Amino acid sequence: MPSETEALLGNGHSHPSPPRSRSRGFLRHLRDEIDPGRGDLLLLFCYVITGLLDSSAVFIWGSFVSMQTGNTVYFGLGLVGSDDTRWVKSGISIAGFCLGSLFFGLFHRTFSPRQRWVLCASFLIQLACVVVAAVIVTIFQPSRDERIHWLVSVPIALVAFQSSGQALASRVLKHSSLTSVVLTSIYCDLFSHPDLLTRKFFRNTEELRRLGAVLGLLLGVVLGGLWAKSSVGMMGALWTAAALKTVMVFAWLLWKKVDE
Numbered sequence: 001m002p003s004e005t006e007a008l009l010g011n012g013h014s015h016p017s018p019p020r021s022r023s024r025g026f027l028r029h030l031r032d033e034i035d036p037g038r039g040d041l042l043l044l045f046c047y048v049i050t051g052l053l054d055s056s057a058v059f060i061w062g063s064f065v066s067m068q069t070g071n072t073v074y075f076g077l078g079l080v081g082s083d084d085t086r087w088v089k090s091g092i093s094i095a096g097f098c099l100g101s102l103f104f105g106l107f108h109r110t111f112s113p114r115q116r117w118v119l120c121a122s123f124l125i126q127l128a129c130v131v132v133a134a135v136i137v138t139i140f141q142p143s144r145d146e147r148i149h150w151l152v153s154v155p156i157a158l159v160a161f162q163s164s165g166q167a168l169a170s171r172v173l174k175h176s177s178l179t180s181v182v183l184t185s186i187y188c189d190l191f192s193h194p195d196l197l198t199r200k201f202f203r204n205t206e207e208l209r210r211l212g213a214v215l216g217l218l219l220g221v222v223l224g225g226l227w228a229k230s231s232v233g234m235m236g237a238l239w240t241a242a243a244l245k246t247v248m249v250f251a252w253l254l255w256k257k258v259d260e
Contacts, residue, residue, distance in 0.1 A: 051220020
């Protein structure tokens with residue numbers, strides 16, 4: 001016989017409340033594994049960010065913050081004698097990138113690398129680095145001819161640190177050629193392909209990815225150059241990069257999972 005309290009307590013079966021069900025569903029969503037086959041589209045988007053930041057940084061600070069080949073050249077020339085401080089800034093960028101590679105590599109090895117929350121967290125960390133650099137530049141507004149000073153060296157190190165996260169994402173998603181920080185090998189593979197001047201070229205997914213990487217970086221360089229030549233300068237480039245990184249975080253949050 002039903003007790004007097006049964007009407008208040010329900011029929012004895014436990015049903016999670018709708019908010020709890022939604023939270024559990026969201027947690028399951030975060031644990032989903034991202035489809036690496038389509039992740040190349042977001043990696044190509046990273047080339048735009050790289051071009052934007054590197055072109056502005058070279059124009060204003062005199063060093064790259066993503067592509068470390070040029071920085072290695074500047075650093076090496078500085079070791080044999082240089083009248084400017086570009087080689088020091090380049091060394092700071094190289095050190096930041098290497099530390100970032102160490103950090104993001106450990107982060108992805110510690111957790112399941114292609115889970116949605118891991119990629120979102122990785123790009124949130126990258127976003128935080130860019131935002132901190134943008135805040136420093138916005139508040140203190142270091143001059144274009146600023147020599148070695150924390151107002152320049154800290155933003156360089158932060159942006160270089162985060163750029164390694166983009167590069168490592170290409171390894172995680174099994175698109176190792178789309179690091180967003182190298183184009184030389186892409187140029188080589190693109191223009192040495194036997195189908196380059198034929199219609200088959202436009203049916204080759206890998207070659208289209210390479211072409212997209214070149215065009216994406218070029219677009220970013222143009223945008224960064226426009227910011228660098230404006231009165232807003234590096235501040236505009238950094239806040240634009242922060243906005244694009246935010247788009248990346250939401251994209252990973254909504255991206256197709258592997259078994260859909």
